[in-house]
Amino acid sequence: MESMIHDMAERLFRDHVTHRMREDAASGQCPEALWTQIEEAGLTMALVPEDAGGFGVPPAEALGLLRIAGAHGLPLPLAETLIANAVLATANMALPGGRLTIAEGEALRLEQRGKRVHASGHLTLVPFARWASLIVTIAVLDGTDHVLSLPVKVLNVAPAQDLAGMPRDDIKLDHTLAETDAVPLPRPMGGMRQLGALIRSLAAAGAMETILEMSIQYANDRVQFGRPIGKFQAIQHNLATMAGETAASRTAAEMAAGSYDTPAFALTVAAAKARAGEAAEKVGALAHQIHGAIGYTQEHALHHFTKRIWGWRDDFGTELDWTRELGRAALSSPHDTFWHFITDSAAKGAPA
Template sequence: MESMIHDMAERLFRDHVTHRMREDAASGQCPEALWTQIEEAGLTMALAPEDAGGFGVPPAEALGLVRIVGAHGLPLPLAETLIANAVLAAANMALPGGRLTIAEGEALRLERRGKKIHASGHLTLVPFARWANRIVTIGVLDGVDHVLSLPVKDLIVDPAQDFAGMPRDDIELDYTLTETDVTPLPRPVGGMRGLGALIRSLATTGAMETILKMSVQYANDRVQFGRPIGRFQAIQHNLATMAGETAASRTAAEMAAGSYDTPAFALAVAAAKARAGEAAEKVGALAHQIHGAIGYTQEHALHHFTKRIWGWRDEFGTELDWTRELGRAALSSPHDTFWHFITDSAAKGTQA
């Protein structure tokens, strides 16, 4: 099943996600036709449980789609929709279909007004908000986590964008929720920051794999001083560094995906997001050094990927935020040595 889902996504994105599409999306054009094909293929439901209409595959396999999203620079919220549907299903809420996105809801204020629940506050840098039908987030009411499904058409959207030109919109919320818009969360799901960090880690890994392939190809094609620049030791060293950073990030991201919905998730996603952020800085910089001036041009595809990984570094927590989480967990650990903390955390799933 993993091969079937991944192969389907690879074929679909390879055939339809072009340089022109990424350029058009960066200028504000949502690729509606491609989204229709993504939904018809059922990819948006891959992470939802089978009884909610999902594929019934292990979460790590479903989350593998996010790495493919990053590898193709897909300018649509498939990764966010996967998470949103999974969170809605965990709260036994209806899955509305369409494009969904997610946001951190810690800044929201929920209060009871008679029999209704009112939500107010701001959501910042919400991915693809203006292109989404609903925003899924988690807020706290009476000390209990509640899942909110917010209709974008009823909200005030302040458009903005990230480095790559993708929508990152601010939302002003002053909205009375209907019964179908809000439900108590029966069990923890990892928090919106953690879930967002997971998909950014996986997407960053996929994008860095594409950046590495582009750099290897360019180094083999570009001739200087009578030979391909890839034969120069300095270029080989840069490519080796990029390969190592990318491989380490993929390992950490896949470990986090494998720990989805388990007690090990908090630490695994903290390590994955921190590792991906570190790698993104190095891989992007080295790729542009190898490509030289051509890599900075609008016509070349490299910038679509480097801008994405640099923007994703700061979303859903920076590497500084997540390394602090790891540090707090290590300092509060009952283990005598740091090595025992690491090995026991990996085996038993110590919470951060």
């Protein structure tokens, strides 16, 4: 797909995201200057409708940015901010700018207190919370999805991290929200778990493409027994396997992105997250096998990508969560045959 915003993002990340930046971010340092450039380029608004300040590219193209960010191991909450802005805009809430993040809201309890909403519960693995100004989540009040906008500065954020050292913070919530910070969602758009699974699937596909490219490069450069190791069939077949898994992950993630805001989203995103997680295990393992000992060092860049794809398996539902959900849908579907379920999954989504 030819895309101006993809080209812009590719240039920006290629020029500015470095091994050093990823190292520093993993030890807690937020790359502020790059964030400013990302925001000035408008990338955080790509999924927002044009009338709310976006630039009106199709959702699949806007979401394609996240694959590119994944391919560069961007240590910033671009994906989270992109989704947060889109959800806030859908609920006609204010877009504050700056770094935002998202959290799964299924575990939150909401109650009406006068005109305000009180939220209580425990948010875990919230990505980049301590680098963000707001946590945007979707939770149910009286049977209706509500968008909550939680200002981080009033929350007690306990820092934790994922396998790649990126912030995955822990927040205990027991707060009465400002009236404007809890708004009914006018139309369903998938829960935060689904939206989160989508962004991780896209990023994982991008990171796997980078891991594959690094592995090809290494296999062509590294000489043993008098020839590049890429001449050995065992290495070639491992790279071919990595290519297949990577292609499947990308196709799955793009299928889910293509069904964003359609009834097919719930099942395609389940497939995408499950497929990406399975591929992450294989691709990561084979990449390290090909790279040998040097790839197991802190000095080599490979680990920033492999640790990310492994860590993302746990964000917004594990493979087991998503495969169970998909399996339940398949086994309880009213379709006459499993085949009918499969053909409808991509076109019309889960049966009512």
